[in-house]
Structures are given as C-alpha cells and as structure tokens.
Amino acid sequence: MLIFLKKKFFNIMMCGFFVCGLSLGTVQLAAHPRLEEWQRQNVVISQVKTDRKLVSLTFDDGPHPIHTAKISEILKNHDARATFFMTGQRAEKNPEIVQKVIADGHEIGNHSYSHVNYSHLDTEAQLYDFHKADKVITEITGYAPVLFRPPGGYLSTSMVEQCKSEGIKIAYWTYKQDSKDWRNGVKGDYIADFILQRVEPGQIIILHDGCSNSDETTLALTKLLPRLTAIGYQVVSMSELMKS
Template sequence: MTLRPKKMQLLRWLPKTVVLTRGPSRGKAIYLTFDDGPHPDHTPALLDLLRAHDARATFFLIGREAERYPRLAERIVAEGHQLGNHSYNHPAFHALSHDQQWEEIVRTERVLTSIDGRTQHRFRPPRGVFSPALALRFACSRRNLAYWSYDSLDYQGRAPTDLAEQLRQRPPSAGEVLLMHDDSDCSRHMLAELLPEWRGMGFTFPPLPAF
C-alpha cells in the first residue's frame, strides 16, 4: 500500500462533479477526514486533540453508530467539524443492488440531518467501492463522491510512530485530503506527533468545503 494510491491518482482525472479527491489549496489547507465513527472510546480523545491544535475535520460517520452515540455526533458538530455519510451499516457495497446502496445512503442522511440540520452531506463509499450508476446518480443531483488523495494507512496495524515517520518522508501537500479512521487510537497518536509539525510548516486544517 502507498500513501498516494494509483487508483486515487487515476480518479483525479474524473470531473470534480463526480469524484472529489482534493480540496482547495488556498491557505495551505490540508483536509483531515475520519471514517467509521463515532466511537465512544476513541472519538472523544481525537476531538480533544483536534481542539488543542485548532484543527477542524470531516467525520464520515456510519449511520448506525451515529444513532447509537448521538451525543458524540452532536459534539463533533458543536466543535466545528463537518459530518459526512459513510453508509448505514458499512456493508460490502459491491454485493448490494443499486437500490440497496441508495437506501444505505438515504437512511444515514436522515440520521445526520437529525444531528446537524443539513439536508445533504458528502458521501464516502465503504472501502472506496462505487459503481458507475451510483456516481452518475450523485452527479445528476449535483453532488460528488468524497474520496481522498493521501492514505495514512492507519488501518494496517502498524505502530503509529512508524506510520508518522512514513508520512514525514512523503509529507502531504496543500489541498490533500487525508484518509484516516477514528475506530482506533492509531490516527490520534500519529496526529499528536504530526499536527504541531504541520502547523509549524504553515498548514491549516479546515473541514472539506460545502457543496
């Protein structure tokens, strides 16, 4: 696995109206994104860390977990972060029909709307899997699929210090969208090392821009 997967480099050639892999680079922005939460053991400490470094992020929540821990999802919003849709059950999307995929998305939209009041949220497919039909449906509704340009590899089970060093060797650039997860403490330990360094390099940390 690489920090900038070839698949993501290829997706950059698709119109941004279909797939978003990078954000605006103005202000030396880096976009932190976290999948698979909220998690009662890991998300609170991650939010504490982000607040300490004046960093905002986009949290792509699993619908059933947001229903299970609504106060935690509300805290994410209250602290200036953005909610994103990561399906309701995090299923293997390739094994679902188009209608089943859409129901996963719509069901989660209802949950997220009840938390932040917004009627539309960026959607990141579980495991990055999507069909042309799904991409077309989003494009026709003037929405895009939210991907990433830079993979932190925080799901590999490696030591956070080793992963942080790997990111130092190939650091992100302005406009990069970083893929991370908040269902473990790996990303938090990585960011505890990297956020002060990146801030010292002049980077800022806003959530992904709205539609």
C-alpha cells in the same frame, strides 16, 4: 462483559468490512473506466488544486464511543477542523458523540448506513442504505451531509449519477497519503511521519477513528498537528478545502 464483547466484535466486523472493501475498492479505483472523467467533472474529489498550505484530515468508520471524542478534542485544541465520515448505524448508537464533533467545529460526511460492501448490493439497495445514513445524520445534526465516502471507495455509474443529481460530492482521498492507520500494529509515530513526509497543499488525508487501532491514530495526531502548524499548514474540513 457481554456488551464489551459485542462492541469488540462489532469493531472487528467493521474493520473487517473495511479491509475487504478497501482491497476491492482499490481494484475498482484503479480500474473504473470513468474515474478520471468524474474527477474532472468535480464529482469525485481526491485532492484540491491550491497553492495555499491547506490540508484536510478525514476520519472514517466512527463515531466510536472512545476514539472519536478524543480525536475531536485534540483537533479542536490545535485549531484544526476535520471531516468525519460516519456510518448511520454508529451515529444512531452514539448521537451525543456526533453532536460533540459538530460542537467542536468539524464536519460530518455520510459513510453509508451499515458499511456493507456496495458491490454486493443492487442499485436500489445501495440507495436505500445511503439515504438511511443521510436521514440518521440529518436528524442528529440538523443538516444533510454534502459529502459521501462509499465504503471501501466503491464506485458505480448509478451511484455517481445519483450523487450528482442530489448535489453530493463523492469524497475520495489522496492515494499517496493512505498510511493504512487502521491496520493493527501500525504505530502513531509511523502514521505521523508517513503523512509529514508526503504532505502537499490540497491533500485529503484518510485516517480512521472507528477501528481497533484508532488509539494509535489518536496518538499520531498529537505529533502530527504541531508539526503541520510549524511548517505553515492549516488543517481544514473537506468542504472548506474545496472552497479554497
């Protein structure tokens, strides 16, 4: 019971951080004076220019002991490869799920160690948190993530410069494809319809496998994936999309 309560509390905390981070991140996303420059330089990626019917599904805030394995399996059964942006803290607690995600053919990106709001940290603390997650993921998977999605989409010049120097891309998402699937009460049917109504080649679609509403995200996939296939789309990892 205590373990259950702890997990529940952790889930709420994670998604709470995410919500705060997202609203803050959105403001900074719109306001950051260098965003367009970084997008032009291909350091911050929110969409890929392609005529091929390819999209990326990305999953944040896992690995979750239940949702992540289910989502990974459903994707595999539909011949889809996704990118999972994991926190180091959760990867450390669920290494077997991290390995399953890799075995199912997916990609793993760095989503910080603690999912702390980076706007509350100085540059040194941001780098420490980022590298800690990088190390945990590398130790479990055997390779270093090449994509970083900052919690809440927070950006700073020092972070972008550091990523550039390490050859890391900052993985944003296609803004109009944000269904807010993490919000409690958002239904799977709504999430699937939201995405299908807006789908275009090269999009990076943000979803969540690590939140309390992620059973609805799981449900959404069972509807979304066959319909994407039916209209000619292939779901690929972000790295594959970027090479297309």
